[in-house]
Amino acid sequence: MKGAARAFWLRSPGEGEIREEPLPAPREDEVLVRSLYSGVSRGTETLVFRGGVPESQYAAMRAPFQEGDFPGPVKYGYLSVGVVEEGPAAVNGRTVFCLYPHQTRYVVPASAVTVVPDDVPAARAVLAGTVETAVNALWDAAPLIGDRIAVVGGGMVGSSVAALLARFPGVRVQLVDADPARAKTAEALGVGFATPADALGDCDLVVHASATEQGLARSLELLSAEGTVLELSWYGDRKVALPLGEAFHSRRLVIRSSQVGTVSPARGNRSYGDRLALALKLLADPALDALITGESAFEELPEVMPKLASGEIPALCHLVRYGKSA
Numbered sequence: 001m002k003g004a005a006r007a008f009w010l011r012s013p014g015e016g017e018i019r020e021e022p023l024p025a026p027r028e029d030e031v032l033v034r035s036l037y038s039g040v041s042r043g044t045e046t047l048v049f050r051g052g053v054p055e056s057q058y059a060a061m062r063a064p065f066q067e068g069d070f071p072g073p074v075k076y077g078y079l080s081v082g083v084v085e086e087g088p089a090a091v092n093g094r095t096v097f098c099l100y101p102h103q104t105r106y107v108v109p110a111s112a113v114t115v116v117p118d119d120v121p122a123a124r125a126v127l128a129g130t131v132e133t134a135v136n137a138l139w140d141a142a143p144l145i146g147d148r149i150a151v152v153g154g155g156m157v158g159s160s161v162a163a164l165l166a167r168f169p170g171v172r173v174q175l176v177d178a179d180p181a182r183a184k185t186a187e188a189l190g191v192g193f194a195t196p197a198d199a200l201g202d203c204d205l206v207v208h209a210s211a212t213e214q215g216l217a218r219s220l221e222l223l224s225a226e227g228t229v230l231e232l233s234w235y236g237d238r239k240v241a242l243p244l245g246e247a248f249h250s251r252r253l254v255i256r257s258s259q260v261g262t263v264s265p266a267r268g269n270r271s272y273g274d275r276l277a278l279a280l281k282l283l284a285d286p287a288l289d290a291l292i293t294g295e296s297a298f299e300e301l302p303e304v305m306p307k308l309a310s311g312e313i314p315a316l317c318h319l320v321r322y323g324k325s326a
Contacts, residue, residue, distance in 0.1 A: 001022060001023065001024060001025060002023040002024065002025050002026075002032065002105075002107075003023050003258055004020045004021060004022060004023055004102045005020070005021045005022075005023045005103055005106060006018050006019070006020055006021065006103065006104045006298075007019055007021045007075055007101060007102065007103035007104070008075070008077070008101065008103070008298070008305075009052070009068070009072075009073055009074065009075050009152075010014040010048065010049055010068075010071075010072045010073060010074050010075075010076060011073050012071070012072045012073070013049070013050055013051025013071050013072060014049065014050060014051070014306060015050070015072075015306060015307045016055070016302045017302055018298075018301065018302060018304075021103065022249075023105055023106075023107065024063035024107050025107075026086050026107045026296050029109060029110055029111075030087065030107050030108065030109055030110060031052070031084045031086065031087030031088070031091060031092075031096075031107070031108060031109075031110045031113055031125060032082055032084070032085045032086040032087065032105065032106075032107050033080075033082040033083065033085070033096060033098060033103070033105065033106055033107075033108065033113065034082050034083050034101075034105050034322075035080060035082040035102075035103060035105065035106070035298075035322040036081050036083060036095070036106055036122045036123075036194055036321075036322060037080075037081045037082075037083070037122055037123050037125075037126050037319055037320060037321055037322065038077060038079055038080045038081070038101075038102045038126060038269075038298075038319075038320045038322075039079035039126030039127065039129075039130075039292075039317045039318065039319060039320065040077070040079075040102075040308060040315070040317065040318040040320065041078075041129070041130060041156055041317060042144070042155065042156060042235065042308055042315045042316065042317070042318065043155055043156060043157065043211060044234060045076065045077065045138070045209075045305075045306055046309040047071065047234070047236045048061070048070070048074070048076050049305050049306075049308075049309045051070075051071040051072070051236055052236040052238075053070045053071065053236060054236060054237035054239070055070075055220075057236075058070045063076055063077065063078045063099065063101065063305055064078065064099040064100075064112070065098075065099065065100045065101060065106070065108065065112075066101065067101075071120035075101045075103075076101055077100065077101035078099040078100070078101070078129050079099075079126045079127075079129045079130075079317075080097070080098045080099070080100040080101070080102070080103075080126070081095065081097050081098075081105075081116065081123075081125045081126050082095070082096060082098070082105075082106075082154060082322075083095055083096075084113065084128075085092065085105075087110055087296050088096075088110050091110060091113060091115060094114070094115050094244075095116040095122050095125070096113035096114060096116060097113065097114045097116055097125050097126075097128045097129075097276070097280060098112055098113045098114075099112070099129060100103050100112075102301060102320055104298065104322055105203060105277070107209065107230050108244055110186075112279060113286065114128075114273065114276050114280060115295045116128075116280055116297075117120065117280055117281060117283075117284065118301060119284045119317055120281075120283045120284050121278060123319060123321075124234050124283050124286075124288060124289060125280060125283060126317065126319060127160070127288060127291055127317060128276060128279045128280050128283060129279075130156050130157055130160050130285060130286070130291070130317065131160050131164070131273055131279040131280075131282055132260060132276050132279040133157055133160065133232070133260040134160035134161045134164050135164070135165070135275055135278055135279050135282070136159065136258060136259075136260050136264050136275060136282070137157075137161055137207060137230060137232055137258045138161065138164055138165070138263035139263075139266045139267045140230060140256065140258040140266060141205055141207065141228070141230045141241070141256075141258070142263045142266060143165065143168055143171060143205055145168070145169050145170045145171070146170040146171065147168075147171050147172070147204040147205055148171070148172045148197055148202060148203045148204050148205075148224070148272060149165055149171055149172065149173050149174070149203060149204065149205045149206070149207070150173075150174050150175075150176050150200065150203050150205075150206045150207070150219070150222050151173070151175050151176065151191075151206075151207045151209065152176045152177075152196070152199075152206060152207070152208045152209065152210050152215045152216075152218060152219045153164065153176070153177060153208060153211065153212075153232075153233070154175050154176070154177035154179065154182035154185060154186065155210070155211075155213055155316060156192075156291060156316040156317050157209045158175065158177075158207065158209035158210070158232070159175065159182075159185055159189060159269060159290070159291055159316060160188075160288075160291065161207050161209065161232070162175045162186065162189055162191045162199030163189040163190075163191070163285070163287065163288055163291075164282065165191070166189060166191050168188045168240075172192075172200070173191045174191065174192040174193065174194050174199060174200055175182070175189070175191050175192065175193050175194075176193075176194050176195070176196055176199045176218075176222075177193070177195070177210070178195060178196055178210075180195060181301065181314075184290075185280070185290050185291075185316070188289075189287055189288075189290055190287060191218045191261040196214075196215070196218045199218070199221075199222055200286070201221070201222045201223075202222075202223075202224045203222045203224060203227055204223075204224060204227055204228075205227065205228055205230065206219040206222050206223055206227065206228070206229045206230070206307050207229075207230045207232060208229050208230065208231050208232060209232040209233055210235055211233035211235055212233075213240045213241060213242075215233070216229070216231070216233070216240065216242060217242060217243055218241070219249065220243065220253060220255075223251070223252075223253055224303070225251045225252060226251070226252045226253070226254070227251075227253060227254070228253075228254040228255075228256055229253070229254065229255045229256070230256050230257075230258050231255055231256065231257050231258065238290075242255075263275055291316045292317050292318075292319050293314070293315045293316045293317065293318070294313055294314075294315045294316055294318045294319065295318070295319040295320075295321060296319075296320060296321070297320070297321055297322075297323070298316070298320050298321065298322050298323075301320065304318070
């Protein structure tokens with residue numbers, strides 16, 4: 001054994017705590033990682049914190065290194081960046097990203113970590129999991145030069161998609177959100193902004209990421225004939241009603257799902273590792289710092305998570321920092 005680590009656990013819906021965990025000695029094919037930062041994705045993680053994962057989705061929603069089961073007690077999370085303290089020479093001493101929960105130190109297979117490029121700051125690298133979702137979404141959507149695109153929902157996933165779309169030549173990209181404060185995020189990412197009422201229509205593609213019934217309905221309204229809504233929202237156990245009468249059929253509209261759990265069939269020659277490595281490479285852009293909107297110490301998570309879940313602390317990605325003696 002290598003001593004003990006500390007981890008954040010959801011004890012029961014709405015209540016978190018920090019627990020001591022045994023830390024095994026790494027085997028030859030494993031690495032010991034000391035955490036530098038982790039990220040809280042306000043959408044998925046706060047849904048888990050509230051106990052909103054439907055029973056039918058318990059298996060699908062499991063994180064790679066999750067311990068425990070929904071609705072709790074459960075150790076959940078998937079945006080961790082740290083330094084390899086012990087491991088194979090190729091990664092020893094390197095800063096790495098791992099789909100691991102919030103924990104001070106951990107041991108995982110060496111194949112489970114991805115080296116962070118030298119031009120990507122460790123704090124920004126916590127965004128890799130969300131940018132990976134955006135990469136997969138755009139592989140599914142396959143936007144074309146000159147497309148008119150709206151991204152409805154300016155949360156962490158929607159803003160990541162908009163940031164990548166800003167790099168496409170000749171496209172009209174607009175981030176649409178009910179919160180006018182998200183205009184600052186859009187400006188930092190280099191895309192236009194509008195509230196739902198003022199959004200530009202006649203879109204070839206709308207990426208929906210607001211996780212609201214109203215947002216999805218508005219996405220359909222913004223499409224041109226034969227346009228597509230790419231649905232990225234996760235609704236948990238909520239039911240969603242849609243206006244599929246009216247002009248839905250006559251305009252031949254399409255609603256298509258996208259989910260990061262599988263690599264897009266459009267890129268069937270790429271692996272999960274390829275997709276994550278691409279996401280980390282894209283994070284060299286400092287504009288993406290706009291997606292990190294708050295910060296707290298690891299020890300504060302039991303008090304911070306309820307505030308993130310309730311919206312008392314507004315956030316896209318909330319950064320969790322670990323001390324040098326973590």
